[in-house]
Amino acid sequence: MNKLTRDQMAERVARDIPEGSYVNLGIGLPTKVANYLPKEREIFLHSENGLLGMGEAPEPGEEDPELINAGKEPVTLLEGGSFFHHGDSFAMMRGGHLDICVLGAFQVSATGDLANWHTGAPGAIPAVGGAMDLAVGAKQVFVMMDLLTKTGESKLVDACSYPLTGVGCVDRIYTDVAVIDVTPDGLVVRELVEGNSFDELQRIVPVPLKLAPLAAAA
């Protein structure tokens, strides 16, 4: 199957983020989405450590250790941006004030359960951060992940085998081969990467899929 690169995936997610959205981009791959948000759109990036209106990485030499993102990398603040404490920051997340969050995933189930914080492997040190709050709190939860693991297993599964981050919380999954919605009628393929067929996709995903492309976004 034809696969998008990580940057192409980020670009694809960025296309679906409308002007005026309050958005949290998770650590790792989702952070890349920021690089592809069109400059002419005003989009408010939230960072769990107390920033709204987060800007790009600073120029070399301009880094401030007290102006960082959730991944603890130096960032900037846009004009109009604000700082706030953790109580307010997580009220924004848990209270349904964020329009969209984009998260990475180990697995997503057919009913939108998300596993992205812990492999449960012996000796693994668990760390959860704000993932569970985002999963339950954002109005729309987008997942961004390769469809297959490095060893070729589908990360889209009937039921997650890894410990859950949230139950039935995922709305849309952007993979490297297709965009798939979690709906009350099951998983619906909205878009296939050019050259990929639905039948081919269904052969590698062990969960029934439906095909219902959305009209191309304006």
Next chain:
Amino acid sequence: MIDKTVSSLEEAVAGIFDGATVMIGGFGTAGQPAELIDALIAQGARDLTIVNNNAGNGEIGLAALLKARRVKKIICSFPRQADSQVFDALYRAGEIELELVPQGNLAARIQAAGAGLGAIFTPTGYGTLLAEGKETREIDGKHYVLEYPIKADFALIKALKGDRWGNLVYRKAARNFGPIMATAADVTIAQVSEIVPLGDLDPEVIVTPGIFVQRVVAIGNAVAQAA
């Protein structure tokens, strides 16, 4: 005259006792009161329960406190990081207890303690390992988990400026847990870059009102001076 300022770090951390629960502000190293932590290491209290978002970075600050074997338990959301080697080694050796709490629940439980609430129902963590065995309730069709407040004997926090009444303002994303931890400890100790005369802080921009703060100590700080 009320004067909450103290003239030394030693005085600032006086009285922190063995077995105390100590909240420490910061998200990674941003907002971490490194000088107060160094003073706590020198002070010698042990068997501490520490509440922080992380479990130390590198070998400094909180990591140094862990390395000095003063911590029996840590309550945090994100211990594992690229530079959390001190915690990782203690954890793998079974020499530190970990209570892992989703970050928003950590904040909400601290706020609950500060606000005098008996418990909270939170949607975060429902149906996951971190809610196993906990009471749940369905409210308006949504599932919630019962979580109890986290309170502390002491809170060590970092702010930009303070006055003798304990009013505080913060700097950028170093604010993070400081204002909520200040509400949840019996004794909140703030290190600030500058102590200013009463009245210098605009009442409209004071983030932590002095009622939540018991001690203020001034630290020279290059980052704040650049601000």
